Amino acid sequence: MSPAPAAVLELFRSRFGGVADGVWLAPGRANLMGEHTDYNEGYVLPFALGQGIVAAAARRTDRRLVLCSAQEPGGAADVSLDGLAPGRVTGWAAYPAGVAWALAVAGYELPGACLAIDSDLPAGAGLSSSAALECVTALALTELAGLDIDRRELAAIARRAENDFAGVPSGIMDQSASLLGRRGHALLLDCRSLDSSQVPFDPAASGARLLLINTRASHELTAGEYGRRRAECEQAARLLGVPSLRYLTDTGDLDRLTDAVLRRRARHVLTDDRRVLEVVGWLTSASRDAYPEIGRLLTEAHLSLRDDFEVSWPEADAAVDAALAAGALGARMIGGGFGGSVLALVREDAADQVRAAVAGAFAERAWTAPEFLAAAPSDSARHL
Numbered sequence: 001m002s003p004a005p006a007a008v009l010e011l012f013r014s015r016f017g018g019v020a021d022g023v024w025l026a027p028g029r030a031n032l033m034g035e036h037t038d039y040n041e042g043y044v045l046p047f048a049l050g051q052g053i054v055a056a057a058a059r060r061t062d063r064r065l066v067l068c069s070a071q072e073p074g075g076a077a078d079v080s081l082d083g084l085a086p087g088r089v090t091g092w093a094a095y096p097a098g099v100a101w102a103l104a105v106a107g108y109e110l111p112g113a114c115l116a117i118d119s120d121l122p123a124g125a126g127l128s129s130s131a132a133l134e135c136v137t138a139l140a141l142t143e144l145a146g147l148d149i150d151r152r153e154l155a156a157i158a159r160r161a162e163n164d165f166a167g168v169p170s171g172i173m174d175q176s177a178s179l180l181g182r183r184g185h186a187l188l189l190d191c192r193s194l195d196s197s198q199v200p201f202d203p204a205a206s207g208a209r210l211l212l213i214n215t216r217a218s219h220e221l222t223a224g225e226y227g228r229r230r231a232e233c234e235q236a237a238r239l240l241g242v243p244s245l246r247y248l249t250d251t252g253d254l255d256r257l258t259d260a261v262l263r264r265r266a267r268h269v270l271t272d273d274r275r276v277l278e279v280v281g282w283l284t285s286a287s288r289d290a291y292p293e294i295g296r297l298l299t300e301a302h303l304s305l306r307d308d309f310e311v312s313w314p315e316a317d318a319a320v321d322a323a324l325a326a327g328a329l330g331a332r333m334i335g336g337g338f339g340g341s342v343l344a345l346v347r348e349d350a351a352d353q354v355r356a357a358v359a360g361a362f363a364e365r366a367w368t369a370p371e372f373l374a375a376a377p378s379d380s381a382r383h384l
């Protein structure tokens with residue numbers, strides 16, 4: 001799991017000549033609970049995946065940032081560190097170039113660098129390949145520069161690259177998971193205070209398994225719906241007279257929203273924030289019921305994302321229904337929505353039948369077969 005360093009070192013050698021100064025890895029993420037809560041200052045509970053993005057990198061003596069990627073054979077980029085500004089770099093290279101720009105805006109001096117990139121995160125699967133690309137670039141560039149930056153600050157810098165340079169209005173969850181995740185744990189992050197803690201999360205130890213199902217319906221956060229949801233949440237908070245939807249504590253408060261759509265959006269955020277804390281309660285309870293209860297909460301969250309927040313998509317609904325019918329403890333779509341992946345929690349002995357049922361449901365509808373991926377809570381970004 002995670003691309004082999006030997007392959008990215010070979011890519012580096014063939015594109016740039018010479019030997020890289022090092023290889024860095026940043027993982028993608030799955031999210032156990034708390035969707036569309038991060039930009040509402042609420043709670044999230046993601047974990048870093050074993051799959052991720054690696055970068056072989058070396059300093060240059062000039063002020064250029066030169067990038068190539070195994071996944072973008074025709075798309076090498078060569079930009080001057082001095083001319084970086086939002087809008088100047090487009091496509092995949094906007095993410096790494098945006099990190100160099102955001103580091104400079106934060107006052108950090110960087111040397112020029114060559115980066116060769118490789119990934120085993122399926123693109124468009126909603127597993128945060130863009131955040132992993134930002135985080136691996138941030139780590140590689142800062143270590144090449146001899147800088148040791150606190151990871152919370154690095155996550156904020158990577159997010160700034162995504163928001164202000166690449167123009168994607170995302171929250172802080174994905175970069176935090178990639179930079180702060182820990183093997184065998186989920187990351188509880190309070191997106192208001194940015195306090196975080198590691199919550200032990202080892203389903204295998206309780207005879208359970210996580211199944212990640214890439215529905216192969218590709219998602220794109222730059223498309224308008226994500227930004228629209230964000231704007232609706234901000235409008236609901238304004239109408240309720242709170243700084244953000246995180247401040248809601250009582251479902252009764254929602255009745256003050258006369259617009260039914262805004263009321264549903266706010267109800268999703270309020271109930272998903274609660275579900276995050278409930279899942280943490282079960283994970284730390286040592287109760288035999290923990291995994292069945294977490295499964296129930298996953299399915300509840302899916303219904304909330306489908307009906308209240310309206311960000312699910314047909315392949316995700318079919319995957320969730322088929323997984324539940326085949327005995328999964330629970331399942332839900334993860335990430336921003338409108339495409340991407342589903343996370344199912346299953347008893348170990350039911351994993352094969354759940355996989356077969358989901359594959360069967362897709363075949364019946366003549367959809368592209370789903371891809372099943374391992375989802376093991378893994379370590380955060382690092383120098384390999």
Ligand code: GAF
Pocket residue numbers: 034035036037038039170171172173174221335336337
């Ligand atoms: C995407 C965003 F990048 C995150 O910040 C988060 O809002 C998520 O969608 C939805 O929970 O992954």
